[in-house]
Amino acid sequence: MAEKIAARTEALTENPFHYCPGCAHGIIHRLVAETIEELGVREKTVGVASVGCSVFAYNYFNMDMQQAAHGRAPAVATGIKRVLPDNFVFTYQGDGDLAAIGTAEIVHAAARGENITVIFVNNTTYGMTGGQSAPTTILGQKTTTTPYGRDPHVNGYPMGVSEMLSTLGGVAHVSRVSIYSPAQVNRAKRAIKKAFEVQREKKGFSFVEVLASCPTNWRMTPQDALKWIEEKMLPIYPLGEFKTAAEEGK
Amino acid sequence: MAKVLMGGNEALAEAALRAGCRHFFGYPITPQSEIPEYLAKKMPQLDGVYLQAESEIAAINMVYGAAGAGVRVFTASSGPGISLMSEGISYIAGAELPCVIVNIMRGGPGLGNIAPSQADYNQATKGIGHGDFHLIVLAPNSVQEMADLTMLAFQLAEEYRNPAMILSDGLLGQMMEPVEFNENPPKEKDKPWATRGAKGRDPNIINRLLIEAEALQKHNLKLQEKYQLIKETQCRCESYLAEDADILLAAFGSCSRMAKSAVEMARSRGIKAGLVRPITLWPFPEKEVAEAAKGAKACLVTEMNEGQMLLDIRLALKGRIPIHFLGKSGGIIPTPGEILEEIERIEVNLRG
Amino acid sequence: MHHELIIAGFGGQGIMFAGQLLTYTGMMEDRHVSYIPSYGPEMRGGTANCSVVISEKEIGSPIVTDPGILVTLNQPAFDKFAPTVKDGGLIIYNSTLINGELPGEDVETLAVPASKIADELGNPRITNMVMLGALIKKTQMVSLETILDSLEKVLPEHRHNLIPLNKQALEAGMEYTEDKL
Numbered sequence: 001m002a003e004k005i006a007a008r009t010e011a012l013t014e015n016p017f018h019y020c021p022g023c024a025h026g027i028i029h030r031l032v033a034e035t036i037e038e039l040g041v042r043e044k045t046v047g048v049a050s051v052g053c054s055v056f057a058y059n060y061f062n063m064d065m066q067q068a069a070h071g072r073a074p075a076v077a078t079g080i081k082r083v084l085p086d087n088f089v090f091t092y093q094g095d096g097d098l099a100a101i102g103t104a105e106i107v108h109a110a111a112r113g114e115n116i117t118v119i120f121v122n123n124t125t126y127g128m129t130g131g132q133s134a135p136t137t138i139l140g141q142k143t144t145t146t147p148y149g150r151d152p153h154v155n156g157y158p159m160g161v162s163e164m165l166s167t168l169g170g171v172a173h174v175s176r177v178s179i180y181s182p183a184q185v186n187r188a189k190r191a192i193k194k195a196f197e198v199q200r201e202k203k204g205f206s207f208v209e210v211l212a213s214c215p216t217n218w219r220m221t222p223q224d225a226l227k228w229i230e231e232k233m234l235p236i237y238p239l240g241e242f243k244t245a246a247e248e249g250k
Numbered sequence: 251m252a253k254v255l256m257g258g259n260e261a262l263a264e265a266a267l268r269a270g271c272r273h274f275f276g277y278p279i280t281p282q283s284e285i286p287e288y289l290a291k292k293m294p295q296l297d298g299v300y301l302q303a304e305s306e307i308a309a310i311n312m313v314y315g316a317a318g319a320g321v322r323v324f325t326a327s328s329g330p331g332i333s334l335m336s337e338g339i340s341y342i343a344g345a346e347l348p349c350v351i352v353n354i355m356r357g358g359p360g361l362g363n364i365a366p367s368q369a370d371y372n373q374a375t376k377g378i379g380h381g382d383f384h385l386i387v388l389a390p391n392s393v394q395e396m397a398d399l400t401m402l403a404f405q406l407a408e409e410y411r412n413p414a415m416i417l418s419d420g421l422l423g424q425m426m427e428p429v430e431f432n433e434n435p436p437k438e439k440d441k442p443w444a445t446r447g448a449k450g451r452d453p454n455i456i457n458r459l460l461i462e463a464e465a466l467q468k469h470n471l472k473l474q475e476k477y478q479l480i481k482e483t484q485c486r487c488e489s490y491l492a493e494d495a496d497i498l499l500a501a502f503g504s505c506s507r508m509a510k511s512a513v514e515m516a517r518s519r520g521i522k523a524g525l526v527r528p529i530t531l532w533p534f535p536e537k538e539v540a541e542a543a544k545g546a547k548a549c550l551v552t553e554m555n556e557g558q559m560l561l562d563i564r565l566a567l568k569g570r571i572p573i574h575f576l577g578k579s580g581g582i583i584p585t586p587g588e589i590l591e592e593i594e595r596i597e598v599n600l601r602g
Numbered sequence: 603m604h605h606e607l608i609i610a611g612f613g614g615q616g617i618m619f620a621g622q623l624l625t626y627t628g629m630m631e632d633r634h635v636s637y638i639p640s641y642g643p644e645m646r647g648g649t650a651n652c653s654v655v656i657s658e659k660e661i662g663s664p665i666v667t668d669p670g671i672l673v674t675l676n677q678p679a680f681d682k683f684a685p686t687v688k689d690g691g692l693i694i695y696n697s698t699l700i701n702g703e704l705p706g707e708d709v710e711t712l713a714v715p716a717s718k719i720a721d722e723l724g725n726p727r728i729t730n731m732v733m734l735g736a737l738i739k740k741t742q743m744v745s746l747e748t749i750l751d752s753l754e755k756v757l758p759e760h761r762h763n764l765i766p767l768n769k770q771a772l773e774a775g776m777e778y779t780e781d782k783l
Contacts (some may be wrong), residue, residue, distance in 0.1 A: 043450070046446070063448050065455050068341075075314075108304035427636045
């Protein structure tokens with residue numbers, strides 16, 4: 001009989017992901033789910049799915065979930081957390097949801113220091129609606145609504161959400177990570193775990209931005225898409241920990 | 251319990267607290283600000299949550315989250331803020347979450363003004379947001395009813411897992427009258443569907459995305475069945491001197507108070523006037539209105555808008571008798587004297 | 603009995619307080635009561651007014667448009683509301699500040715030098731209570747005893763030291779009116 005050396009985390013359901021081949025959501029779902037399992041808090045976690053490709057997240061996370069209106073996940077999470085201050089509450093949001101229509105909600109949840117964890121998946125585009133430009137689309141990047149490339153005079157500049165939120169008083173943890181290599185995936189996992197630990201310690205708002213690939217809308221192979229994160233996104237969105245209240249060595 | 255003299259908005263807020271509600275999410279707007287101000291003071295003393303959100307959009311979505319987590323929760327606003335909430339209200343109705351939404355109406359459209367108005371009748375009763383849904387809409391006409399109907403709103407919201415609205419206005423919000431609080435507020439129902447952590451059970455999902463057409467239609471039909479049940483069992487209506495009335499007035503909320511005075515003035519002049527007052531605006535008490543109008547020769551609808559409930563009265567009376575309308579808008583309140591003049595005009599016509 | 607009143611004057615003359623106190627007293631005497639503060643553009647116009655209804659029967663309109671009784675503390679309020687008083691109605695006015703000339707309506711008037719009386723008692727802020735004293739003496743709408751009970755309920759605890767002064771003012775208004783009856 002073969003020895004079992006790897007298994008699906010019990011914090012994910014057995015539903016197969018609907019995501020495109022090479023999409024980063026599957027990896028990031030797994031990192032979040034594993035973290036919740038490792039912390040032993042699956043039965044006291046309520047997740048909030050947003051609008052975008054991850055709208056079906058409630059089909060995959062094996063825990064209580066609420067699905068929020070476009071951009072409103074931090075407000076919904078606030079409502080849940082204020083009712084259940086001892087439970088774990090997280091949102092899982094994309095860049096259109098969080099950085100465009102939901103800008104007010106994310107900024108104010110952060111400024112209030114809501115003791116929730118936000119997983120922000122930045123793939124520079126509106127994936128679900130067909131690859132339109134997002135606030136995080138980089139200059140020159142072609143999307144279906146910036147067919148000549150993002151022009152700052154017409155479309156403005158890409159938004160550094162981690163940089164912005166880390167200036168706010170209520171924020172306890174902000175880091176930006178990626179998944180373009182196995183080493184980066186491991187780092188992303190550590191950052192997500194740290195964010196949940198900050199929530200466990202009731203230190204305030206925790207935020208992890210994950211730079212992710214969208215090969216379908218970027219019109220690339222999965223491998224090229226990962227290379228594109230490293231080459232094109234990192235200069236604009238540097239990785240690192242912008243702020244943390246987590247105790248060192250934990 | 252002894253009567254206390256209270257303003258309408260304060261009485262409403264106190265009734266919510268006495269109904270066991272410990273979560274309020276809102277945003278300031280005139281003329282409802284006495285509600286959040288009252289709760290900002292009281293909630294911390296009761297270990298409750300008062301949270302001033304960054305917008306009405308955020309506030310209603312906080313209500314969605316808290317309602318999904320299984321507690322009594324409410325919000326209050328006025329016209330412009332309710333418009334901003336409409337997306338969230340549609341989600342709440344779709345996800346079948348119980349909550350109470352208060353609209354202390356002001357003059358519209360747009361920013362309008364802060365004077366009392368009933369211009370949001372259509373918004374409240376005809377589907378406040380996108381999709382096929384209904385709110386339960388209750389219209390108080392006294393400070394006492396601001397308290398009583400708020401408690402009822404929590405009860406109905408939980409019984410039917412549906413958002414309920416108190417549709418009131420700045421006049422009722424600001425006026426003071428004696429109020430006696432119900433000492434037996436409605437008991438809170440069990441909420442096994444709430445998302446409070448999937449401990450020892452399968453996960454609960456609060457969701458209103460149904461991508462398959464058949465699944466969504468099935469859900470819509472289930473909602474319609476629920477609405478039908480509410481229509482059959484929850485219509486509330488009051489009539490005053492309607493039995494022998496030749497001229498039946500129809501009015502709701504604060505406007506019904508002026509109409510009642512006008513009826514009394516008409517009676518003292520020998521004109522047989524009466525009044526029917528819908529208390530639930532959705533479900534609209536069609537049968538009760540038709541019954542009240544059975545012997546009437548004419549109907550006069552009076553509202554603080556340009557004719558919104560008027561359409562529901564027309565549907566209820568099915569063209570049987572002539573229906574007249576007296577509306578005031580922009581914050582103007584029809585006086586009993588003005589309503590009486592209209593009654594007298596109709597009376598002269600009836601005599602031919 | 604059924605009384606519809608408007609109480610009107612400057613903001614700061616205790617108009618709203620007098621209205622609320624009278625309403626509260628009516629409730630204590632088991633009447634139907636309603637009170638509405640001025641609501642609308644006149645809120646910013648320098649005058650303050652409120653509608654009070656005290657009745658033996660359920661109250662229809664809480665808004666008073668043609669009062670049976672007008673209690674007015676300053677000239678602009680008098681000029682604005684005196685013409686709205688019903689035929690056969692009553693106007694009680696603060697004659698220290700108001701020249702009470704009427705354009706010849708069929709209304710009874712009672713001139714009370716309330717500001718002067720209040721000054722003599724040492725506090726111009728109790729003018730409203732002098733007027734209220736005159737009102738209850740003239741109309742017997744509610745009793746002094748109940749007003750005094752109500753004061754204890756309506757005034758916050760830390761203001762209870764003002765009750766004796768308010769009582770003095772009410773009594774002074776009543777005494778002045780008794781001589782005029």
